[in-house]
Amino acid sequence: MNGSTSSQKHPLDGLLRTDRIPHIWCPGCGIGTVFSSSLIAIRSTGAEPMKTAVVSGIGCTGRGAGYVNLDSYHTTHGRAIPFATGMKLANPELSVVVFSGDGDLFAIGGNHFIHAARRNMDLTVICVNNLNYGMTGGQAAATTPYLAKTSTTPLGNPEAPFNLPLLAYACGATYIARWTMLHTRDLTQSITEALTRTGFSFIEVLAPCPTGYGRKNKLKASDLLKVYQEKAIVKNGANPAETILDLEQGITLGKFVEYDRPTFAQNYKAVTSD
Amino acid sequence: MEPAVLTGEHFLNGDVACAEGALAAGCRFFAGYPITPATEIAEHMSKRLPQVGGVFIQMEDEISAMAAILGASCAGAKSMTATSGPGFSLMMENIGLGITMETPCVLVNVQRAGPSTGLPTLGAQGDMMQARWGSHGHYEIIALAPASPQEIFYQTITAFNLSETYRLPVLIMADEIVGHLSERVIIPDSSKIKLRSRPRPKGRKDRFLPYRPGANGVAPMAHAGEGYMVHFTGLTHDEKGYPVMTAEAQAEMVDRITGKIRKNLDRIIQVERYRLEDAEVALISYGISTRSSLAAVDEAREQGIKAGLLRLLTVWPFPEDMVRELAKRVKGLITVELNLGQIHLEVQRCAEGRAPVVLVGHAGGSVITPEEIVEKIKEQVG
Known part of the structure; x- marks a missing residue:
């Protein structure tokens, strides 16, 4: 007999720590959608769930590790990638996914990102970019647009943001894509590709932070979604140097880079097995 | 290989x-x-x-x-x-x-x-x-x-x-x-060579609680990839490993992670006692400084002074009871270390005023010589 409760089950319940729901993410936040896409992708690979580990840093996105019903590690601020590096090298059978935010991965953790990309460490790094530090109340990040208002740039951001796909490309990442949380089908496809290939894969996902970034810049969640829809320029294979992320000029989306070169582990084995 | x-x-x-x-x-x-x-x-x-x-x-x-x-x-x-x-x-x-x-x-x-x-x-x-x-x-x-x-x-x-x-x-x-x-x-x-391994879980994977301690206060550890679906976090957490933001959960977790050490001090702490049985002046030292201290004890004994050494192989947790006991039966304690008094503070704390405690130490850059220590031993008994 199927009662009414079974019809309320979410198809992803098996991959969720349902006893930890409700989650902390605000109404209008885009992280949940990216999280769902990631779980759908993990499921679609057909790999045994027990062979996937999720590692997060600190921040709103960093809480993702706490909701996924897989081996999951919520580490220190900025250090998800080196933690994941140790984990992957100690057990190469694991598929290790780093799920974290722009502040975590590119400001405090920027040094680890560039070196893991350079090593072509076999990790899948999913970065939810909400253009600011959400958890602490909307401060400027390394991704905040020039002149945007945040709680630490009340007169406008004097700094220029990173273009993350270009940074990843320059550092040696072998798979690079950028989507918004509106482009769930493409996003899920990219995450699936990243999970099933070997090498350092980087996926940036734009997601609104209505509580932090949105409020300071007079953008409701729906306003930002409209920007994502209207300004999106899907350009698969685009040269990362020519991609832009400008809420007025346009946002280049797509799978920009995919090529093979030996990973750290492959090279280490080759060099040390004489 | x-x-x-x-x-x-x-x-x-x-x-x-x-x-x-x-x-x-x-x-x-x-x-x-x-x-x-x-x-x-x-x-x-x-x-x-x-x-x-x-x-x-x-x-x-x-x-x-x-x-x-x-x-x-x-x-x-x-x-x-x-x-x-x-x-x-x-x-x-x-x-x-x-x-x-x-x-x-x-x-x-x-x-x-x-x-x-x-x-x-x-x-x-x-x-x-x-x-x-x-x-x-x-x-x-x-x-x-x-x-x-x-x-x-x-x-x-x-x-x-x-x-x-x-x-x-x-x-x-x-x-x-x-x-x-x-x-x-x-x-x-x-x-x-005797090797120890971390305690490991037994029983049903779906019922495993990653932070439920065993008899000695230490919880079994499941590894990534074994199917236990553990959650580890730096946040204050409960037995499931789930974050709990309350003073009660904080007290419970911190009590447990400190308790597993505090309750096993006898199994953890290792020291060596050198000529301490009848010592009137006890040196307390560790690491490289114990080598000068050992020489100083022998030199002081040559000169007829009953000196001894408590050599700390384990510095933390600090062997509080041993120092307390020593302070009760010697005329003086001397901490020997290559700093301006760090473990010295612990020795003073545990001596509880029962014996005077002095330091032989400097800010680093060279070893402490046995002569410096012997001088201090003489002052203590003089």
Whole structure:
């Protein structure tokens, strides 16, 4: 007999720590959608769930590790990638996914990102970019647009943001894509590709932070979604140097880079097995 | 594949002896960053780990080195890093993560004189309080102090055994002098080396609670990839490993991670007593400074003064009861250490005014001579 409760089950319940729901993410936040896409992708690979580990840093996105019903590690601020590096090298059978935010991965953790990309460490790094530090109340990040208002740039951001796909490309990442949380089908496809290939894969996902970034810049969640829809320029294979992320000029989306070169582990084995 | 245990008689410096101790203890993952005077540990591990099926990685800094060994340990490897003062400072936050996630690993600090860049090539014991309290919050730590290449070999094995038994990062607080001193090191047959492994879960995977402690206060540890679907976090958490933001959960968790050490002090603390039975003046020392202290005790005895030495192999947790007991029956206590009084503060605290406590120490850069200590012993009995 199927009662009414079974019809309320979410198809992803098996991959969720349902006893930890409700989650902390605000109404209008885009992280949940990216999280769902990631779980759908993990499921679609057909790999045994027990062979996937999720590692997060600190921040709103960093809480993702706490909701996924897989081996999951919520580490220190900025250090998800080196933690994941140790984990992957100690057990190469694991598929290790780093799920974290722009502040975590590119400001405090920027040094680890560039070196893991350079090593072509076999990790899948999913970065939810909400253009600011959400958890602490909307401060400027390394991704905040020039002149945007945040709680630490009340007169406008004097700094220029990173273009993350270009940074990843320059550092040696072998798979690079950028989507918004509106482009769930493409996003899920990219995450699936990243999970099933070997090498350092980087996926940036734009997601609104209505509580932090949105409020300071007079953008409701729906306003930002409209920007994502209207300004999106899907350009698969685009040269990362020519991609832009400008809420007025346009946002280049797509799978920009995919090529093979030996990973750290492959090279280490080759060099040390004489 | 080469043997992990290089049984035989060797002439090694302390850094290399430490690396060999780690391999003998089953260490198969090392992440590090070059820093004087600890670099030789990383260099030796980079050569030896591939020979025994392990992995060495040189990270981009000490922060990532510490993070990487925690990740490796969570995947089941015995892991280690080695550094000195500036790198030790950078590792502090992730030491706290290891304490809170209860992740076994070993961290070697080959101490040099600080603060800051200090004297990179000269020894000191100035990081002893940092070892105790350097990461934020209240916690317990285990720290060992070796006095020779032979001793660092054995202490590295002990450090792994303690980290596995009690599930926490264990510190080896060596110094530049021990690290760069070459002496005879005897590596025993592997059958003579007792190894401990972290407690492991049994029973149904879906009912496993990653932070429910066993009899000695330590919870079994499931590794990534085994199907237990564990959640580890640096946030205050309950038995499930789930974050709980209350004062009650905080009290429970901190009580447990400190209690597992406090309740096992007798099993953890190791000291050596030298000519203490009838001593009127007791030296308390550790690491390189114990070598001068031993010579000073003998010289004082030659001169008819009843001196003895309490040599701390384990500095943290501090052997409080032993020092209390000693303070009751001697005329004076002398702390000998290469700093301006760190463990000295502990000795004073535990002496509780029952015996005068004085320090022989300086800010680092050279060893303490036996003569300086003998002078102080004479003052104490004079």
